Structures are given as structure tokens and as C-alpha cells.
Amino acid sequence: MRRTRVRFAPSPTGPLHMGGVRTALYNYLFAKQHGGDFIIRIEDTDSHRFVPGAEQYIIEALNWCGIIPDEGVDENGQVVSAPSARHPHAPYRQSERRAIYRAYAEQLVAAGWAYYAFDSAEELGAKRSEAEAAGQTFIYNQVSRLQLRNSLTLPAEEVSRLLEETSDWTIRFKMPEDRVVAMDDLIRGHIEVNTATLDDKVLWKRADELPTYHLANIVDDHLMEISEVIRGEEWLPSLPLHYLLYEAFGWTDTMPRFAHLSLLLKPDGKGKLSKRDGDRLGFPVFPLRWVNEAGEVSRGYREDGYFPEAFVNMLAFLGWNPGGERELYTIDELAEVFSLERVIKSGARFNAEKAKWFNKEYLRMKPDEQLADLLVPVLEEHGISLPKDYLVRAVGIVKDRATFVRDLFDAAPYLYSAPKEFVEKDVAKFWKEENYPLALEAGAYITSFDGPWDKEHIGQALEDYIRSREWPMGKVMNCLRLALAGASSGLGIADILSLIGPKEASARLSYAENTLK
């Protein structure tokens, strides 16, 4: 039984999408469950699409999620370039491995599994548009390669000359003509494809001396001793090529097992989840905030106030579930119960409401002390500073109505500072001549209450007082809340009073009396 080694291999062409985070997460969970290694490899073989900062973003995002690699990134979040005991397969960035790939590509040519192709990108582009105009599709395959300029059709001397004198040739895979490739996918089961439907993919480019994804991916997975490849569904059509590449290299016996994950879909309508959907429907599609070169901002789960544990839990359950009815799992618990067999084959539609629900659940589970600490920066934004023990008590009172930390303030700002304004509509409704004097009187009574100053005793005393006088309970209470909180709806009067204390309550009552008249 070989050691479990899986990798997440993103391309630094932009911020990591939440679907990418899910792929990384499943890889991580699989590795942890099998006591194996989780590796991050940066696939930056496309020199044209490189985006500055993207690699750093990916590393930071995974780190925020608690998806910590065993190899590929050092303790400071930097991709490691030199091999060491902890990082035996460095470098982990393909642009730094470019010297490796050419020999492998040439090996395939020598063995008859690949050939040199001299058609320029422009020539091929022209052929494509030509075919398209005729309602057809141009494919570089077993049929067309015999009409094109390559080492299969040109004389040997001409090939050597072109290899020597030109610098935009490529090495293409010579797809077998009529073979059924039988494959097995850990999630989808047995799949068969006939090679006659496949094309001759470019493996290596002389122009930038870089491999394409297919070559680099197979070579690196082999060199890095990857045991399972868990990746997105968009790679399924390339699987036959990858199987054939392992065969061509003679690596079939150590070929990894494959698992193709379905995609994340839009919450509504058709198609896969995109950045636009987030903007349109008002939720993040990226783990972290991202600002592109044009200065456009994409919001992130972190900045929107999600706990990484909630984000990870929610993501894990999008297209997978452990079978029972429990939904809340820490990342370590997920690693224990995760299984590729239970990954759903069809695409999962993302649901922003459910994401919020997860966060709310995690917020409720957090100790009040911790929530109080998290609330401090929010209060600072409002210029408020209060003692820790006061915040702990306040948080205990509001946490049930909060989804995010900021709701701990937003849901009841009056717990942290006296209201300066009153909701007009509520004033009109409750602050009436026949009601507010009663409320003021009840307020005066309770602020001088000499029993134990806690929610139960205050609530009981206040209620008894109002009842004994046969005043209308609702009207008096709402009036009191209006004076204390600035609005007629909100926390229970006893909750508010127990926290702010009789002195502050008294001050608020006077302020309301003077302000509202």
C-alpha cells in the first residue's frame, strides 16, 4: 500500500474561486484521513495569463481556511524553491521546473508517442476560422496531421533544419488511431472513450520552452509520487490523454487514481457559479477580498464576516455529505468521515442562505468571551470602548439574533451606547400622552428597585408593578423600550435593564422625556 499523497495544483491566473477552495479542501480531507500528504503545486506554465499576487492570494486563502499543506509552501506561506527534508520535491512552482520537462517530451518523440509540429499558431488559427466558416471544426488529429507540417510528413533533413532554425515549433502527442481507453474514476466509476474522437494535444512549446498542462501535470504527479488526483470535472475529457501519457512513459503501475469533482452552479438560472453571480445576487464567490488591476473589488467571505470554520463546513457539504443527519463538523471531524464515494456526481447549486445559516450556528457555539473580543474592533469603528466583562454579558444577550460578529452590534446598538435618536414611526405609535407618563413612572420605579439586579428579578418586579396598577402592559413596555433603546422593537426590557444598570437607565429615561416631550 503506497503512501497517500495528493495535491492541489492551481494556476495563478486570478483569485481562487470558492469552487477551487472546495477542490483543495477535498484533497486536504482525503490526505488527512489517510494519514498522507497534501501538496500545493503552482501550475504557472501559461506565461500570458500570469496575474501578479494571485499565487500569494491562493496561499493566504487556503491558510485562512485551515487547509494547511504538508509540502509546497513554507511556514511563512511562501512557495519553497529548494528541496529539503520537509520539501523533498521542490521546487513546487512549475515555472521553476521548466528544465525538467523537455527531456520527457523528447523521450516521447523518440518512442514514437509524439512528434514535432511546425505549424504556427497563426496558421492553425486560420484553419480553425476557415473550418468554422464552412460550418465545421478543425481538429489537429490523426486525420489532419498527415496534411500538416510536422515530423510525420516532412523529410528528416527538413525536420532537423526546422528544429535548428525555427523557434516556434511544438511537440504534440500522437494519439493512437482506434483504441478504447478504459478508465476508472473514484467518483464516477468506469468510463470508456475511443481515441478516434481525441486530438493531438500540444505537450511542449519551443517558443517559451514550457510544457502545457497535460505534460507538466503528468510528469510532476509522477515525480512527486501522487497517489490520487482529485480535481475538477473540467478535466474529465482529458483523462484518456492522461492515461495514455502514463502508458507512453511506462508509468502505468504507479499511475494515480483519479476522482473528478462536479462543479459549483449558479444559485439561479443556468451555468456554473461565476464572479458575476456574486455581484448580482449579493454574496461572495471568493474566500478573500480581491482587487484586480482595474481596481474592481470582489468581496470575500473573510471580509464579509464569515468564520473560516463555517465557510469550510458549508463548502464541504456542497456536493458531499457523510450520510447521517448531522451537519456541523470541524475540519478535523470532516477529515475523519470524508469519503470520495459519497461525493455527489451532479453539480451543486450554491445557496447563500444556507451559508449564512452555517455561520450563525458557528457564532452561537463560540464562547461569549471570544465573541466579546471579536466585537471590540467593531465597537472601535463606532468610537465605543467598554470593559470586557460588560461586553461578555452584552454578547450573551444578543448572540441569538446574530449571524455575523457585526450583528452583535447592529442587532442592538443600544446595548453599547445610549440612543440619541428615536424611530419616528415608533414615537408616533407609542409615545402618546396617555402612555408615556405611565412608562416614565414605571421606569422611575424600576430604576430604584432594590432587589437583586438581574433579568429575572427586574422583569418580575416591573411586570408586577404594571399589573398591580392595571396599566396596559404592551403600551407601557413598548414606551419604555422606546426610551431605553430608541425603538419599540428589540430586546426584552429586562435584558436591557439588567445590562445597562439603573443609573444608565435612569439617564436614558430623562433624555427621552426631555427630547420627545
Place this chain on the structure above:
RNA sequence: GCUGGGUUCGUAUAACGGUUAGUACUCAAGAUUCUCAAUCUUGCAAUAGGAGUUCGAUUCUCCUACCCAGUACCA
């Protein structure tokens, strides 16, 4: 178009040939309360369609429809 993949309440999913097709989110109603939340209870709501195999199909096979992906010197 071609190739491959997919299809259970609105959404995420459970049920690996036998269930009144379950659960969560959302939504609605009720209970509770000084209001609003929270909470609790109840409710609405699904096997894409059609053939087969079988004593019996959500589950297995085929066809149709629809959805997704790929079809680049991008990953």
C-alpha cells in the same frame, strides 16, 4: 455539431430493489412573549418523460428531453 458527464421537494441532500420517499435551508401558519428576533410545533413541496428487467423499481438497462463540461501553442 461531436465526445464525455449528469438529472429526488425552490435549494443542499438521505434512502446502495421492498420506507406513509427522510433531513436541513427557505417559505407559510400556530404556540410563547412587552415588541422584534430566537425557540418550539405544524404545514407546503420531489424521484424529468417513456420503454424494459423484476413478484417489486428513486435505485439496474435502453431511448428521449433537459443541464454541465471539453472540443486552444489556457489551465
